[in-house]
Amino acid sequence: MKKHILLCVIGMTPQIITETIYALAKKKINIEELHVITTLDGKRKLTETLINKGILSQLIYEYNLPSIDFSEKSIYLIKNFKNKPLSDIRTPLDNESAGEIICKVVHKLTARKNTILHCSLAGGRKTMGFYLGAALQMYGRKDDKLYHVLVNEEFENLPEFFYPPAKSKEIIIKTKDGQFLKKSTSEVKIELAELPFLRLKELIDFSGKTFRELIDSTQIKFDNFKKIPYLGFIPAENILKIGDRKIKLSYNLWEFYTKLALQKKRACKHPQKLFCMNCTDCFLPMKGNTSLLTLFNQREENIRMKISKINSIIKNSLIAYYGKDNINFFLINSVGSHGSKKYGIFLDKLKIVRED
Known part of the structure; x- marks a missing residue:
């Protein structure tokens, strides 16, 4: 009672x-x-x-x-x-x-x-x-x-x-x-x-x-949220669509990024919350039962290489259009101290849409 x-x-x-x-x-x-x-x-x-x-x-x-x-x-x-x-x-x-x-x-x-x-x-x-x-x-x-x-x-x-x-x-x-x-x-x-x-x-x-x-x-937070562009995925062309910009990736890199980004929706720990704000509870560690290694079934060095390549492509493609602060929402980032880092993207789940 x-x-x-x-x-x-x-x-x-x-x-x-x-x-x-x-x-x-x-x-x-x-x-x-x-x-x-x-x-x-x-x-x-x-x-x-x-x-x-x-x-x-x-x-x-x-x-x-x-x-x-x-x-x-x-x-x-x-x-x-x-x-x-x-x-x-x-x-x-x-x-x-x-x-x-x-x-x-x-x-x-x-x-x-x-x-x-x-x-x-x-x-x-x-x-x-x-x-x-x-x-x-x-x-x-x-x-x-x-x-x-x-x-x-x-x-x-x-x-x-x-x-x-x-x-x-x-x-x-x-x-x-x-x-x-x-x-x-x-x-x-x-x-x-x-x-x-x-x-x-x-x-x-x-x-x-x-x-x-x-x-x-x-x-x-609301004002900043409105300024951040949406992230979309175009599967047929292996394209990331960020705002009105399109970024072409190889299939392997596109699949990797898409799968990790969609963790924001599929593995959200707080589905009742409308906004993510500063939450990173859906981020994944490199190793463990639920981790990047188990999600992608790849070696650690391959995962790190893909993260580096994807981040480099996104930075080079968007820096002239959205500025450093906004770009950071779309990069694969890490949180936590050395040895216990977790990986994901900071973009709010409401900003992630899927396009055919």
Whole structure:
């Protein structure tokens, strides 16, 4: 059984937390662990209501829910770049600080095994919701969920309303025209809108120390990917087609290169990932049970000679058209230290196509 974890971003409305727990419980999803990202003022409000007044415990008791693991260490304060907790999020730098902590918390929680992360973006500044959604796109797994909690308009933002009590009661609400009316909590409708999002974690390896670096480095990878030409094979003519350039090889060299290049697709260790990025797990050692020697059934000196010849031909054919950096993607390269080298091409598997 997977553990259900709730992550909420909130400002001064801790009601979002209890409303989300209530709505999930109605869907037979019982939260077992709670994490909250908020400001200093938000933490004070949360502590005063859910903890000191016992509203969270009251919800659990009234609806006979499993206990929820929630403590001081589960509250993440948004801090500025001087590590000072923020009372509110007002400046561009404040927003960037919020993005950093949200990204780190989502990364940490999604790294845990046998868990499902439920994220509620209904609280806090709009940018907090954006960052939560963006972080979940980057790190979210197939079972993780993103929600917006919806409450009847007349019951929204009522300081004393946190969830529909098991035994309904009347509360005073203020209408838009300034009138005060009694309303029964039995009229409350709390619904969760599940928001679809792209789950990119299994497709792309994200890297970067900060949220901005993570976005920038990924964008650079996409931009560079678009610049690299496609690799195609024309069997009838023993031709490699790289972009709009055609390279004629002898049959032996063409067959050798084609077989090794297609390892990127046929022997991919991570078929669920859309892009290879820097992955070289499909590269082969020279010797061993699964190696260049077993793949080609040739002597080591013959294999090394073919690698050298092919690389020389590709370099001479393309250097004037694509430049040194792009050419390197098509060469047969090696990774690893001496004695444990593995061989393959760096070109992304999506850039390899077969032509008749």
